[in-house]
């Protein structure tokens with residue numbers, strides 16, 4: 001489960017994509033979460049609750065711009 005996530009994070013899901021890849025980039029965060037397969041580019045939209053449940057872990061945390 002992935003409780004906290006941000007746009008641009010690379011995540012691992014519990015189930016890999018049909019193409020065999022299991023790295024996804026979060027491209028939209030809202031009531032729904034859109035993730036894009038890092039291998040084939042396919043975009044999947046999930047309810048936020050489904051994403052949290054089906055997410056396994058965050059692989060790469062997008063760097064947040066530092067507040068100067």
Ligand SMILES: [Zn+2]
Pocket residue numbers: 017018019020021037038039040041042
């Ligand atoms: Zn794919």
